Amino acid sequence: MARALFVVAKNGFRDEELFHPREELEKAGVKTAVASSAKGPCSGKLGGSVEAETSLGEVDPAGFDAIVFVGGPGAAQFFNDRNALSLAKRFRDAGKVVAAICIAPGILANAGILRGVRATCFPDTEGKENLKDRGAKCSDEPVVVDGKIITANGPGAAREFGKKIAQALG
Numbered sequence: 001m002a003r004a005l006f007v008v009a010k011n012g013f014r015d016e017e018l019f020h021p022r023e024e025l026e027k028a029g030v031k032t033a034v035a036s037s038a039k040g041p042c043s044g045k046l047g048g049s050v051e052a053e054t055s056l057g058e059v060d061p062a063g064f065d066a067i068v069f070v071g072g073p074g075a076a077q078f079f080n081d082r083n084a085l086s087l088a089k090r091f092r093d094a095g096k097v098v099a100a101i102c103i104a105p106g107i108l109a110n111a112g113i114l115r116g117v118r119a120t121c122f123p124d125t126e127g128k129e130n131l132k133d134r135g136a137k138c139s140d141e142p143v144v145v146d147g148k149i150i151t152a153n154g155p156g157a158a159r160e161f162g163k164k165i166a167q168a169l170g
Contacts, residue, residue: 002030002169004066004097005059007084008042008050009074015044016155017101018070024162030066030169035059037077045072056083065169067091071102071122071154078107085111092149097168099150101161103127108149109134118146120153 004025008018022032036042036052043049061067067087069075078084088111091098100108105121108114115135120142121127128138142157143150145164152161 002065003063004030004032004068004165004169005064006032006034006068006070007056007078007087008034008036008044008052008070009072009077010036010038010040010042010052012072012074013042013044013050013070014072014075014102014155015046015048016158017072017161018044018050019048020158021068021101021162021165024159025166025169028163028166028169030166033064037081037083045074056081056087059083059087061087061090061094061096064091064096066097066099066165068165069100069104069107071100071104073103075102075104075107078104079110081107088113095148097148097150097165099152099161099165101152101158102154105136105151106130108151109136113149117149118144119149119151120144121151122154
């Protein structure tokens with residue numbers, strides 16, 4: 001059974017960007033887990049909550065087939081977080097699915113794994129400029145799949161994002 005790890009901020013993750021893709025993955029038979037900067041409760045921007053079973057520093061990529069960075073205002077805490085950037089690279093280098101939605105593709109860009117890759121992000125100028133500055137080929141599509149890297153532009157694309165991750169996991 002495939003396993004996917006969702007990475008959420010302790011405070012301010014975007015609820016539907018976690019819950020909708022997670023639901024799609026679980027419908028497809030994918031086992032999911034949640035990580036954050038520390039174990040324990042995490043709260044969404046819209047009032048949802050989830051328990052982080054592990055901290056980013058404790059994650060072993062060998063235990064998962066995909067990593068999914070969830071957006072929302074809190075995701076900015078991971079833009080320069082060494083554990084988040086390292087995990088993005090380690091999952092990519094191991095040939096696993098690496099996914100991010102909303103502002104979270106900025107994490108992938110800062111990790112250096114979007115160079116030459118088609119990607120999308122939340123449609124603000126700052127986010128797109130960050131992706132372009134780091135060599136991404138920016139798209140306005142809601143969900144973009146480029147090999148095993150999957151990006152989406154926000155809450156409205158969350159279900160489709162989840163379906164594309166499930167497809168990539170086979």
